[in-house]
Amino acid sequence: MKTWIDRLRREHTLAPEAYRRLLATADAQAVDYLHRQAREVAHSKFGNDIYIRGLIEVGNRCRNNCLYCGIRAANTSVARYELTKDEILDSCRKGHELGFRTFVLQGGEKQGCYAKWEDVVSTIRRTYPDCAITLSLGEMEREEYEGLFRAGADRYLLRHETYNAAHYRMLHPETMSREDRLKCLQWLKETGYQTGTGIMVGSPGQTLDHLVEDICFIERFRPQMIGIGPFIPQKDTPFRNWPSGSADLTLRLLSIFRLMFPEALIPATTALSTLLPDGKQKGILAGANVVMPNLSPAACRSSYALYDNKAAEGTEAVEGLALLRKQLDRIGYRISTARGDYRSPTHATDKQANRQESSSEDK
Ligand code: 5AD
Numbered sequence: 031m032k033t034w035i036d037r038l039r040r041e042h043t044l045a046p047e048a049y050r051r052l053l054a055t056a057d058a059q060a061v062d063y064l065h066r067q068a069r070e071v072a073h074s075k076f077g078n079d080i081y082i083r084g085l086i087e088v089g090n091r092c093r094n095n096c097l098y099c100g101i102r103a104a105n106t107s108v109a110r111y112e113l114t115k116d117e118i119l120d121s122c123r124k125g126h127e128l129g130f131r132t133f134v135l136q137g138g139e140k141q142g143c144y145a146k147w148e149d150v151v152s153t154i155r156r157t158y159p160d161c162a163i164t165l166s167l168g169e170m171e172r173e174e175y176e177g178l179f180r181a182g183a184d185r186y187l188l189r190h191e192t193y194n195a196a197h198y199r200m201l202h203p204e205t206m207s208r209e210d211r212l213k214c215l216q217w218l219k220e221t222g223y224q225t226g227t228g229i230m231v232g233s234p235g236q237t238l239d240h241l242v243e244d245i246c247f248i249e250r251f252r253p254q255m256i257g258i259g260p261f262i263p264q265k266d267t268p269f270r271n272w273p274s275g276s277a278d279l280t281l282r283l284l285s286i287f288r289l290m291f292p293e294a295l296i297p298a299t300t301a302l303s304t305l306l307p308d309g310k311q312k313g314i315l316a317g318a319n320v321v322m323p324n325l326s327p328a329a330c331r332s333s334y335a336l337y338d339n340k341a342a343e344g345t346e347a348v349e350g351l352a353l354l355r356k357q358l359d360r361i362g363y364r365i366s367t368a369r370g371d372y373r374s375p376t377h378a379t380d381k382q383a384n385r386q387e388s389s390s391e392d393k
Contacts (some may be wrong), residue, residue: 031060038289039067043249046242053238053282061282068285068317071292076319078363081295081370083132083164084125084325084348087334088113092138094168095203096191098233100264100335101138107266111330112137115150122154122161125325128348129367132162134187134322139168148181155182162369164226169210172217179221184371186218187226189257192233193247194240201233215251224372226255226295231283232275233261241283249290254372255320256287256294259301262337277306281316288317293373295320304341310354311361320370323348 034048044052052064089112090101101108113121122133133154135147147167154163165178166187175186190211192198198208218225229244230236248256260275280302287296297320298313306312310321324331324347331342345354355365 031055031057032063035060035064035067035289038286039071042290042292046246049242049245049286050238052286053241053279061278064282064285064289065316068288069315071288072317072319075292076366079319079366079368080314080358080363081132081320081366081368082130082351082354083134083297083320083322083370084121084128084130085134085136085322086113086118086121086125087324087326087330088118088135088137088167089140090138090330090334091140092168093141094139094206096206097201097203097268098230098261098264098337100266100337102267105266108335109333111333113327113330115146115153117327118150119153119157121325121327122158125348126158126161128351129365130325130348131160131367131369132164132185133158133325134164134166136166136187143167144170144174144177147178151178151181151183160369162371169214172221175214175217175221175223179223183223185224185226185255187228187255187257188215188218189226189228189230190215190244190247191229192236192240193243197233197235197240200235215253219251224254224295226257227251227253228255228257228259229283230259230261230275230301231280232273234269234272236261236275241279245283245286245290248287252291254295256291256296257299258283258287258296259299260305262301262304262339264335264337274305277302277309277312280305281312284313284316284318293375295370295372297322300324300341300346301337303346304337304339310345311357314358314363315361321345321354323351323354 038044091110092101095102095104162184164185165183195208260280262274263272296318298310298318302309344350
């Protein structure tokens with residue numbers, strides 16, 4: 031096991047069977063070792079810094095009917111809301127004052143909103159030229175992704191949820207397809223977004239083989255951001271009676287992705303904190319380097335009910351920033367208020383180093 035983990039750290043890739051064994055092993059020492067290696071790699075790239083992103087849940091109206099999700103179109107029990115441009119800008123202002131330099135606009139997938147998003151994105155871009163704008167608004171047309179990128183969006187999050195086509199069909203209605211999802215991810219990357227993808231761990235019907243397929247897809251796709259959270263049942267969905275995914279498996283995957291992609295931006299997700307009271311700390315100690323406190327207006331937070339008991343208080347909310355600082359401090363980390371863009375391995379620092387070398391040669 032240790033040999034594989036060392037190799038993954040060194041070469042950033044393993045054979046599918048080795049991934050499978052890492053996910054399945056009952057060897058607690060090996061799992062500890064995996065987390066330690068991942069933590070060291072994150073530390074070598076980011077030091078003690080944890081990037082913060084202000085998550086603004088811009089609306090819960092959705093055209094889709096994903097079987098796992100509490101804001102699916104068929105759910106009539108949830109109060110629907112949609113933030114206005116002014117409300118979104120208010121959230122940004124509050125976030126900016128608190129030190130946030132990335133705003134994540136996340137919401138249900140809706141058609142016919144392009145003009146609104148273009149307006150909102152370009153206004154945030156003008157008002158906060160020092161901030162990154164991340165969108166997480168689902169599938170769109172290529173031209174729409176391109177337009178929002180031109181308007182000033184920098185990053186886009188779109189989890190593929192599961193790579194296995196049959197499993198994708200089990201989680202989604204027939205109107206959706208894995209091919210559409212993968213096509214969107216490709217467009218996002220080609221448009222120039224820092225692109226994030228990811229999965230739910232332990233979603234109904236998921237097997238270890240599916241997870242290995244996910245790892246191999248992510249290895250090929252090379253996203254800049256990777257979101258991994260456990261599945262958690264939601265009471266108004268067809269999956270209400272399924273058990274939650276495993277936090278332990280979530281943490282293993284997190285570490286595997288950190289070793290595969292030392293520079294990737296990997297959050298300790300809200301779903302993980304919902305399942306484990308100390309999920310955020312555990313996620314960071316397994317190699318995560320991002321947290322995303324909730325910056326939405328307090329009144330609508332309970333309506334963005336993707337899953338039951340979604341953590342929305344304490345360190346999950348911007349009001350808990352002081353507490354978050356304290357929690358991070360206790361495990362030796364601190365909040366960074368930098369934008370926290372993805373830096374490829376050959377990015378500025380290396381180039382600067384090269385330049386310095388060649389200029390000293392000149393002397
Ligand atoms: N449990 C865990 N995560 C969920 N998501 C949606 N529903 C659930 C659930 N029941 C995740 C999906 C989606 C992200 C915004 O929230 O992975 O991409």
